[in-house]
Amino acid sequence: MAAITMRLPVARKPVGPSAPRGGEKHLVAPGDTITTDTGYMRGHGTYVEEEKLIASVAGAVERVNKLVCVRALKTRYNGEVGDIVVGRITEVQQKRWKVETNSRLDSVLLLSSMNLPGGELRRRSAEDELAMRDYLQEGDLISAEVQSVFSDGAVSLHTRSLKYGKLGQGVLVQVSPSLVKRQKTHFHDLPCGASVILGNNGFIWIYPTPEQKDEEAGGFTTNLELVPLSDREVISRLRNCIVALVTQKLMLFDTSILYCYEASLPHQIKDILKPEVMEEIVLETRQRLLELEG
Numbered sequence: 001m002a003a004i005t006m007r008l009p010v011a012r013k014p015v016g017p018s019a020p021r022g023g024e025k026h027l028v029a030p031g032d033t034i035t036t037d038t039g040y041m042r043g044h045g046t047y048v049e050e051e052k053l054i055a056s057v058a059g060a061v062e063r064v065n066k067l068v069c070v071r072a073l074k075t076r077y078n079g080e081v082g083d084i085v086v087g088r089i090t091e092v093q094q095k096r097w098k099v100e101t102n103s104r105l106d107s108v109l110l111l112s113s114m115n116l117p118g119g120e121l122r123r124r125s126a127e128d129e130l131a132m133r134d135y136l137q138e139g140d141l142i143s144a145e146v147q148s149v150f151s152d153g154a155v156s157l158h159t160r161s162l163k164y165g166k167l168g169q170g171v172l173v174q175v176s177p178s179l180v181k182r183q184k185t186h187f188h189d190l191p192c193g194a195s196v197i198l199g200n201n202g203f204i205w206i207y208p209t210p211e212q213k214d215e216e217a218g219g220f221t222t223n224l225e226l227v228p229l230s231d232r233e234v235i236s237r238l239r240n241c242i243v244a245l246v247t248q249k250l251m252l253f254d255t256s257i258l259y260c261y262e263a264s265l266p267h268q269i270k271d272i273l274k275p276e277v278m279e280e281i282v283l284e285t286r287q288r289l290l291e292l293e294g
Contacts, residue, residue, distance in 0.1 A: 007274065028055040034068060043069025059178075077103040077177045077201035079155035083146040084186040086172070086199035087157070089136050095129055097136055099144070102177065102201045105154040109136075113147060113158035115165070141167040143197050143205065163187060167197075168223050170207030171239050175246045177202035181253040188254040192261055194234045198252060204242060206235050237264060240272035241281070248282040255292070259285045 028034060034046060034053045042048055045057040046068060055061075059072040077085075079101075087107060091098035099107040111124050111132060136142065143164050144157040159165050177200060186198045189209050197205040208231040210223070227235075241260040245252055263281040264272050271277050 007276075026061040027059070028061055028070060029058050030056055034061055034070070039066060041067045043067045045070030045072060071178065073178055074176055075178065077101060078153065079103060079107070079146045079149045080200075081146055081148060083200040084143065084197070085146060085155075085157065085201040086141065086143050086167070086197055086203035086205050087201070089138055089140045089142065092132055092137065095124070097132070099142065099157060101155060101157075101199075102174070102203060103153070103155060105152065107155040107157050109142070109144060109157045109159070113156070113160065115160055115162065136166060141172065141205065143167060143199070167205055168207065169227055170205050171235055173204040173206065173239055173242050175202045175204060175242070175252065179246055179249070179252050180204075181251045183253055188257075190238070190254065190258055190261070192234050192238070192258070193231060194238055196238065196254070196257065198254075204252070206238050206242075208235065233269060237261060237269050237272070240264070240269060244272055244278040244282055245285070247278055250282055250286065256285060256289060259288045263288075 026034075032055045034055055036052050038051055040053055042053060043062075045055060045059060046053055047056050048054070053068060055070045057070055057072045057075075059070045062069050062071055079085075085101050085107070087099035087101040089097050089109075090100045090106060095111045097109040099109050101107040111128060114135075116122070116124075116128070117135070142159065144159045145161070145164060146155050147158040148156045150156065180198050180200055180202060182200065183198075186200065187195070188198070189195045193209060195207055195209045197207075199205070208227055238257065238261060241257060241264055242252065244264075245256060245260055250256060260281055263284040264277075267277055267281070272281065
């Protein structure tokens with residue numbers, strides 16, 4: 001007879017405040033008054049009524065000098081110049097690709113905004129336009145950087161560096177963009193044997209760390225060799241750790257993912273997604289991050 005796992009509901013342990021030192025965040029709901037001081041400027045997510053600044057979305061209040069805006073806790077991706085994104089090609093058009101990047105509108109990758117195979121620098125010709133599907137086709141995943149944002153909010157991408165380009169074998173995890181912490185670099189080689197690309201748009205790519213970087217390909221060759229079982233297990237564990245952190249609303253960055261991975265090692269990979277195991281490993285991760293902040 002096959003074994004059956006049964007889990008009974010248990011009372012949740014009270015969790016102490018886990019906000020980082022330096023003060024609680026000012027959270028507001030739509031319609032809440034942020035301030036009655038007329039000296040402040042109205043930013044995104046706010047409107048003025050009867051000389052009061054009122055929130056139009058649910059989120060955290062951010063102040064930059066006299067500018068007040070509300071950053072929504074759950075929203076689609078709003079592109080900013082310089083952001084690193086992971087996207088999927090949805091359509092090949094004339095001299096451009098349409099890319100799904102978790103934003104309200106499809107992003108655009110122009111043929112002139114990418115490296116040619118081999119990294120050669122020259123004007124794009126009609127032959128390049130005919131060979132666009134040889135470079136990237138529908139369904140391909142890419143990493144790119146935001147080059148500019150149009151007036152309607154659509155994003156223009158570029159892959160002019162060898163660290164960007166077509167992605168090979170790995171696992172894609174989709175999370176809320178508000179949970180990805182902004183850092184100087186979003187490409188991380190973790191010591192556990194896998195690498196992650198933390199896209200600002202909430203798309204996270206986990207892949208085996210390559211033994212040597214292929215600088216000559218210009219970001220177009222994909223390694224389709226069989227990934228060893230040990231690497232697949234590490235990637236699966238990292239994926240489940242990221243899902244656990246997102247479920248418990250903890251910010252995603254290289255340190256939090258690594259701490260969560262280390263906390264999950266005593267458990268089997270499939271057990272990480274059990275609610276009680278999730279709480280346990282994320283609580284340990286939270287404590288270690290608070291100790292790190294000092």
